[in-house]
Every structure is written in structure tokens, then in C-alpha cells.
Amino acid sequence: MHFSCSQKALMHSISIVQKGVSAKTTLPILKGIYIETNNEGLRLVGTDLEIGIEHVMEADVLQEGIVVVDARLFSEIIRKLPDAEVDITLKENNQLEIKCASTEFNILVYSPDEFPELPIVEEDQVYEIAQELFKGMIRQTVFATSQDESRPILTGVLMEIEENTLNMVALDGYRLALRKGKISGNSNHKVVVPAKTLNEVNRILNPDEEEPLHITLTNNHALFTAGKTKLISRLLEGEFINYKQILPKEHRSKVTIKGKEILNSIERASLLAKEGRNNLVRFVVNDEKMVITSNSELGKVHEEINIVLEGEDIEIAFNSKYFIDALKVIDDEEVCLEFTTNLSPGILKPLANENYTYLVLPVRLASN
Amino acid sequence: MHFSCSQKALMHSISIVQKGVSAKTTLPILKGIYIETNNEGLRLVGTDLEIGIEHVMEADVLQEGIVVVDARLFSEIIRKLPDAEVDITLKENNQLEIKCASTEFNILVYSPDEFPELPIVEEDQVYEIAQELFKGMIRQTVFATSQDESRPILTGVLMEIEENTLNMVALDGYRLALRKGKISGNSNHKVVVPAKTLNEVNRILNPDEEEPLHITLTNNHALFTAGKTKLISRLLEGEFINYKQILPKEHRSKVTIKGKEILNSIERASLLAKEGRNNLVRFVVNDEKMVITSNSELGKVHEEINIVLEGEDIEIAFNSKYFIDALKVIDDEEVCLEFTTNLSPGILKPLANENYTYLVLPVRLASN
Numbered sequence: 001m002h003f004s005c006s007q008k009a010l011m012h013s014i015s016i017v018q019k020g021v022s023a024k025t026t027l028p029i030l031k032g033i034y035i036e037t038n039n040e041g042l043r044l045v046g047t048d049l050e051i052g053i054e055h056v057m058e059a060d061v062l063q064e065g066i067v068v069v070d071a072r073l074f075s076e077i078i079r080k081l082p083d084a085e086v087d088i089t090l091k092e093n094n095q096l097e098i099k100c101a102s103t104e105f106n107i108l109v110y111s112p113d114e115f116p117e118l119p120i121v122e123e124d125q126v127y128e129i130a131q132e133l134f135k136g137m138i139r140q141t142v143f144a145t146s147q148d149e150s151r152p153i154l155t156g157v158l159m160e161i162e163e164n165t166l167n168m169v170a171l172d173g174y175r176l177a178l179r180k181g182k183i184s185g186n187s188n189h190k191v192v193v194p195a196k197t198l199n200e201v202n203r204i205l206n207p208d209e210e211e212p213l214h215i216t217l218t219n220n221h222a223l224f225t226a227g228k229t230k231l232i233s234r235l236l237e238g239e240f241i242n243y244k245q246i247l248p249k250e251h252r253s254k255v256t257i258k259g260k261e262i263l264n265s266i267e268r269a270s271l272l273a274k275e276g277r278n279n280l281v282r283f284v285v286n287d288e289k290m291v292i293t294s295n296s297e298l299g300k301v302h303e304e305i306n307i308v309l310e311g312e313d314i315e316i317a318f319n320s321k322y323f324i325d326a327l328k329v330i331d332d333e334e335v336c337l338e339f340t341t342n343l344s345p346g347i348l349k350p351l352a353n354e355n356y357t358y359l360v361l362p363v364r365l366a367s368n
Numbered sequence: 369m370h371f372s373c374s375q376k377a378l379m380h381s382i383s384i385v386q387k388g389v390s391a392k393t394t395l396p397i398l399k400g401i402y403i404e405t406n407n408e409g410l411r412l413v414g415t416d417l418e419i420g421i422e423h424v425m426e427a428d429v430l431q432e433g434i435v436v437v438d439a440r441l442f443s444e445i446i447r448k449l450p451d452a453e454v455d456i457t458l459k460e461n462n463q464l465e466i467k468c469a470s471t472e473f474n475i476l477v478y479s480p481d482e483f484p485e486l487p488i489v490e491e492d493q494v495y496e497i498a499q500e501l502f503k504g505m506i507r508q509t510v511f512a513t514s515q516d517e518s519r520p521i522l523t524g525v526l527m528e529i530e531e532n533t534l535n536m537v538a539l540d541g542y543r544l545a546l547r548k549g550k551i552s553g554n555s556n557h558k559v560v561v562p563a564k565t566l567n568e569v570n571r572i573l574n575p576d577e578e579e580p581l582h583i584t585l586t587n588n589h590a591l592f593t594a595g596k597t598k599l600i601s602r603l604l605e606g607e608f609i610n611y612k613q614i615l616p617k618e619h620r621s622k623v624t625i626k627g628k629e630i631l632n633s634i635e636r637a638s639l640l641a642k643e644g645r646n647n648l649v650r651f652v653v654n655d656e657k658m659v660i661t662s663n664s665e666l667g668k669v670h671e672e673i674n675i676v677l678e679g680e681d682i683e684i685a686f687n688s689k690y691f692i693d694a695l696k697v698i699d700d701e702e703v704c705l706e707f708t709t710n711l712s713p714g715i716l717k718p719l720a721n722e723n724y725t726y727l728v729l730p731v732r733l734a735s736n
């Protein structure tokens with residue numbers, strides 16, 4: 001194998017596939033980046049067996065070949081090279097020679113035979129979705145997945161495609177995030193994608209890129225293609241919770257409020273709440289104002305916010321963390337809160353559009 | 369106690385004194401910030417008994433008083449408040465009321481009686497030094513102090529003032545950094561200041577500030593005054609090593625080289641060296657070039673740099689870390705290296721000025 005390319009372009013490619021490489025693994029080969037030269041240039045692959053990332057780039061190929069290099073060492077070396085042409089040759093005895101300006105490295109490489117092949121996903125049915133939109137949908141859902149590995153299905157996000165609408169749903173037993181978006185394609189699908197996968201997909205997305213993300217779904221795998229990068233991931237097995245049943249159909253109180261104001265107030269209240277149990281903050285909705293209070297051994301806090309209330313007054317308590325998480329990912333200026341009783345879930349939505357619904361279970365107060 | 373001031377100004381003052389507060393302490397009161405109101409405004413103090421930081425700020429004082437607040441909680445609360453006037457009142461039962469816009473906190477505070485007083489340093493003899501200069505002198509020396517607490521004196525920097533020249537010296541048994549600078553004052557002094565103190569002094573310095581830093585030295589304490597901030601620190605006890613004896617008087621080889629080039633080369637070489645023992649890199653100086661090599665089980669690297677050599681060829685090896693540390697803090701474009709034999713210390717200096725001298729012990733090569 002012998003090729004040359006620019007240091008910057010090679011570094012860019014490495015940084016993409018390196019995210020797929022196992023950080024901790026008992027299989028040494030998985031610490032490597034697989035590099036294949038062919039008549040089109042370079043194909044680089046990193047995988048941890050759950051996720052695989054492949055990227056192709058142009059290069060001046062003088063001799064075809066395959067090699068697996070230690071991802072960390074190789075990326076450190078390439079990063080430190082001057083901004084010039086890099087010339088790479090596979091020598092005898094698994095030695096890789098890396099030349100750039102007046103620098104010459106010779107490093108030991110792995111034999112590529114043991115490197116696992118990525119699963120083959122036939123791209124006969126492809127969905128297309130704007131990169132910026134999908135990035136936003138990941139941001140508004142993935143944080144609500146469960147961290148608890150005892151219910152693996154909840155560590156993923158449901159992707160439900162029906163009639164050119166994509167519903168992404170995450171829930172962890174205490175809150176639920178639902179984001180709707182437009183997707184094009186000629187089929188329907190219902191799969192659960194690991195949160196980790198979506199975080200990695202998020203990295204390869206470019207919100208300024210006009211070319212859409214391509215998604216192909218099979219029974220076991222999802223393939224995401226953004227430009228010259230492909231990310232392939234296993235899906236989670238099992239049935240996702242019937243989330244539509246959980247969403248309340250009606251409410252008795254509807255509060256309209258500035259998103260930034262309620263976020264700041266809850267964050268301040270949580271400074272004391274987080275020292276106590278449950279991160280407990282209490283909302284008292286009354287006419288034209290909402291009072292947010294919290295207390296712990298350290299002291300107490302009292303916040304007042306002007307609101308527009310439609311319906312009944314209510315007093316209800318929540319884990320502040322769940323509200324903060326969602327308020328941070330809603331960019332709309334005004335949001336609304338919908339309540340029924342202080343024992344039934346609260347709903348948070350942007351005021352101006354219907355594409356996002358966030359549900360939180362209340363905390364039962366001792367005085368209830 | 370009752371005062372009001374702007375949220376931004378209070379946050380600024382807290383962030384200064386908070387650096388003096390103990391992160392880990394068995395004495396709860398040391399987790400606090402001492403706040404005193406008087407007719408001039410506020411005086412805030414944080415101390416861990418080794419270092420004390422005091423800052424004064426203007427405030428609208430309605431009633432004088434003293435309080436000690438938990439530094440972490442108070443700074444988090446003030447940081448999260450809106451950019452508006454903050455009104456603070458000490459109530460009964462050690463409750464501090466903090467009001468800002470429509471937010472009201474009540475937090476428990478410490479009784480100020482147990483808060484340790486800062487040592488009193490008479491400012492009858494004051495040195496003055498430009499803030500930017502002193503900041504640079506700290507940067508070029510403090511990294512070379514020892515991390516080894518078994519020889520406490522080497523964990524500090526010698527400040528030796530003679531005839532309006534300040535020599536700052538740090539050494540750890542493997543390398544030595546000496547920086548000279550101009551200081552004004554009518555006395556001579558020789559003290560050893562803990563590295564931690566100088567790092568904290570560095571934070572209160574503003575390189576764009578025209579008003580000089582004021583330094584007062586006593587037998588046991590150093591007082592640094594920058595504008596409205598005072599930092600007082602214990603000195604280290606004991607005799608510093610006679611560093612002048614260590615500095616070589618002559619050399620046989622003098623290499624002139626671009627600082628950035630040799631830094632980049634050594635950093636690349638150290639990618640492999642750090643996996644082996646000693647971070648070993650080898651310099652081969654020969655006529656018009658210097659070859660830097662390193663090898664470990666992972667592979668080997670070969671770097672060539674153009675140089676100007678005066679004197680003899682030499683082959684010598686060093687711990688790359690010691691060179692990298694110093695090359696990072698020398699901003700001059702060209703540096704020179706001076707060698708005598710491959711068993712005697714190497715010297716690194718800026719080419720164009722005499723204010724900085726850095727010495728490194730070589731590593732004995734197996735082939736020597």
C-alpha cells in the first residue's frame with residue numbers, strides 16, 4: 001500500500017471514523033482504524049461492533065492495499081504533522097512509513113485480516129431528511145432516554161415513520177419527549193435506535209449542508225449516510241412502550257410563559273433543591289402569576305413569573321432536572337404548560353408549533 | 369447588615385476571592401466567603417490559611433455588618449440571578465435574604481466569629497513591578513517547580529531581589545528555569561513563594577493594566593496588591609539551593625534554531641517516546657542540521673531541522689517533556705541550545721535576549 005494526501009484532509013477523515021473506534025475493548029484490533037486504498041482513494045473504517053463508521057476521501061493512490069493502524073497513535077501523529085502532503089507506505093514486517101516534510105515515522109500496524117467487516121445493508125429503500133432537522137430532533141429527544149441498562153429498550157429512541165412523518169420518542173419512566181418531523185420515502189418503519197448511535201449520527205451531521213441525510217432501516221440495522229460518511233448501527237430488540245396511551249388527551253390548566261424566564265427561575269430554585277431529595281420544586285399557578293419555590297436545609301427560594309392562565313389554578317411539584325433538560329432544548333420564545341391534577345403528568349410544549357411534546361410525572365407532595 | 373449592588377459587580381468580586389477559599393477542608397468556616405460592609409462598600413475575603421485573597425468593591429451600604437456565606441452556594445446563586453440590582457440583608461437566625469428582581473433567596477450563613485483573620489503585613493516597604501512582566505515571569509518559571517512534597521522548598525519559586533533586579537528561579541532536580549526582570553524598590557530580599565501562590569497571583573494580574581503590582585515581603589509572608597485585590601501568602605521556610613553554582617559558565621556547542629520548529633519536532637518524537645521509559649529523545653547535532661530521533665515498541669521517528677552550529681558536533685539525549693515545557697513558554701522566534709558534553713546539562717535560551725535561562729540534565733545513553 002502506498003498513497004499520499006494532504007495532512008488536513010487525512011486528519012479530518014480520521015477524526016470522523018475515530019468516533020466509531022472502541023475506547024475500551026478486549027479485542028486489540030478494535031482499537032484500530034481500517035484503511036483501504038482503491039482506485040477512488042481511501043476508505044477508512046472504525047467500529048466497536050455496535051456502531052461502525054466509514055468515510056471515503058480522495059487520495060493519490062500509488063499502490064493499493066489494506067492496513068489497520070492504532071487509532072489513537074495514528075491520529076496523534078497525523079495531528080502533529082505540518083500542514084503539507086503526507087506520504088504513507090506499508091513496508092515489510094507490518095511497518096507503516098509515514099513521511100511528511102522532514103519528518104519520518106515508522107510504526108507497527110495490525111494485520112487487517114482480523115478486522116470485523118461491517119454488516120451489509122442493501123440501500124434499496126432510502127428515507128431522506130434534512131440534516132439540520134434531524135440534528136434538532138436528536139437534540140430534543142435523546143436526553144430523555146433511560147440510563148438504566150436493566151430495561152435496554154428504553155436506552156434507545158423510537159423512530160416511527162408513517163406517511164412521511166417521523167416521530168421520535170424517548171422516555172425513561174419519569175418523562176417522555178416526542179418530536180415530529182417531515183421525512184421523505186415510500187415506506188413505514190418502527191425501530192428503536194440506541195441513544196449512543198444517535199449521538200454519533202449527530203456528530204456527522206452538518207446543519208449547513210443542503211444534501212439530506214439518507215436513512216436505510218432493516219430489521220436489525222440502521223444505516224445513516226451523510227455525504228461521504230456512513231454510520232451503521234445495530235437496532236435495539238424488543239417492543240417499545242405504547243407511548244400514545246401515555247399522552248393525556250385533555251387538561252384543566254394551560255399556562256403560557258416565556259421559556260427563558262421559567263428556565264432561569266427553575267435553575268435558581270434547583271440550586272437549593274439539588275441538595276435535598278428529589279430536586280423538588282413546587283409550582284403554584286394562580287391567576288396571572290406562577291410562584292416557584294424550593295427549600296432544603298440550606299435555605300429557601302421564592303420566584304414569581306408573570307403568566308397567562310387559561311383554566312384552573314393548580315399547585316404541583318416536579319423534579320426540577322426534568323424541566324430544565326427540556327427547557328434547554330426548546331428554542332421557541334414562548335412555551336405552554338398543561339396540567340390536569342397535581343397527580344397527573346404535566347405537559348410542556350412550544351406555544352407556536354405542535355412538533356414537540358414533553359411530558360413529566362409530578363412528585364406527590366406530603367401535603368397532598 | 370444590609371447592602372445593594374449590581375449582580376455583575378458582585379459576581380466579579382466573588383470570583384476573585386473564591387480562588388482563595390479551601391476546596392477541601394475539615395474546618396467548615398473555610399468554605400465560606402467573609403463579607404464585611406463598611407462606609408466604603410464591601411470587603412470580601414476567602415482563605416485556606418495558606419493563601420488569603422481580599423477584594424473591596426463599591427456598594428450601597430444601608431447598614432453595616434459582617435457575614436460568612438458558603439462560597440459555592442453563594443456564587444452559584446449570584447451567578448444565576450438576572451443582570452439587575454441585588455439587595456442583601458442579614459435577618460435573624462443567621463438567615464441571609466438575597467433579593468433580585470422577582471427572586472428571593474433565604475440561605476443559612478455561618479457566624480463570622482470563627483473566620484480566621486488574615487495576617488497583617490505592614491506596607492512600609494513596597495516593590496513595584498509591571499503586571500504584564502510579572503505574569504510572564506510566573507509563566508516562565510512556575511512549571512519547573514517540584515511536585516514532590518518531600519522537599520518542600522523546591523515546590524516554590526525563589527524570588528531574589530537585588531539592585532532593582534528580580535530573579536525568579538524554579539528547579540526540581542532535573543531542570544532549572546531562571547527569569548530576570550526589572551523591579552523598583554529600595555531594598556533587597558530573598559524569599560521562596562509557593563508555586564500555588566504564584567498561580568493564584570497570576571489570576572489577579574491584568575496584563576493590560578498600567579498600574580503596577582505592589583509586592584511587600586516580610587520574613588514569613590508575601591503580600592501582592594493589584595488594584596482593589598490583595599493576596600497574602602505564607603512563604604516557604606528553608607534555604608533554596610545555590611542555583612548560580614549549577615549554571616555552566618561555558619559551552620562547546622551552540623545551536624541556533626527556530627523555537628516553533630524544534631518544539632513541533634520534539635512533540636512529534638515524544639508521541640512514541642512517551643510510551644517508552646524516560647520520554648527519551650535523542651539529538652544528533654551535525655554541521656548544519658539537527659536530527660531528533662526516538663523509538664519504542666510502537667515504532668520510531670526521525671526528524672531533521674536546519675540549524676546554525678557554532679562549535680563541536682554533539683550527540684545527546686533528554687527527557688522530551690522538559691524541553692517541551694520550556695519551549696512552550698518562550699515566545700521568541702529563535703532560540704539557542706548550548707551543550708558541553710553529553711553528560712553535562714544543556715542550556716536553552718532565547719537568542720535575542722538574556723533574561724531567560726533554562727537548564728536540563730541529559731539522560732545517559734546506553735551507548736555512552
